Amino acid sequence: MMYLETPPRLIETRLFSAMPDKFRRKGERTDWADANRPRVPTDSFIEGPSFDTDGNLYIVDIPFGRIFHIAPGGEWSLVIEYEGWPNGLKIAADGRILVADYMHGIMELDAKAGRIKPILTARNSESFRGCNDLHLASNGDIYFTDQGQTGLHDPSGRVYRLALSGRLDCLLDTGISPNGLVLDPTETVLFVAMTRDNAVWRLPFMKDGSVSKVGRFCALFGTSGPDGMTMDAKGRLFVGHASLGHVFVFAPNGELIARIKSCAGPNCTNVAIGGENRDRLYITESATGSVLVADIGGL
16 A cells, blocks of 8 residues: 555544344354354354435345344344345445345335335346445446455456446456446546455456456555445545454545544444535444444544
């Protein structure tokens, strides 16, 4: 990680809300946990924070197929539990709740009815390897990553765009564990966290909507790598790191300008900007089942 003149600013976090004990599945194992967290007790693994228009925070619990609603005061309620592994979640401007499910593909949640249904489960009759996260463009297009168990040993992770028309384009099929993703404010560049490359890739769009001149925007380190991301209106990229206990903030030129330090565990898996003035960053810390918050108004 690099900076030019000024060392990155340190921003502390505080606990917003932790999963209540009544929802924790202590002593239970799942196939997802056995594959992704072997020999580590896992009573939950939260991810995918996204706010609705009323300020309620939705998150997923991957290994137990659960989606929760957290009220502005921090109170948890279970929206749905189903046979799946929900990973990324985003709420569209029209209120639609979309989920990237590692087991099933792209899903849509009806929170009021407590039902979830598939939107896209395959490409050309081929099942996805394991969808991880998604991002919604202003025109309704859905960008999502198909991560599976890819890595440096198997650089075949994919990044897709699903248009409102139903057209599905594979933008990249050489990803090294593609994970979180976000468009820049102009929606002409897509940033993708490549977890097991420990880097964020920059994918510029061409006039025909394809990508070209893909490169590394920034590089990190650690036993895991960058996970969920978001970007503010100024084009500053907030990158959750799944093993370093930080969210790293990068300027549009790739310079590291701040680090936001977890006050809980090391697994900062995803992030969302919230608050009435959009001056707070909410972070899912998955090892402890906690949602942290940091003040970012002074950045």
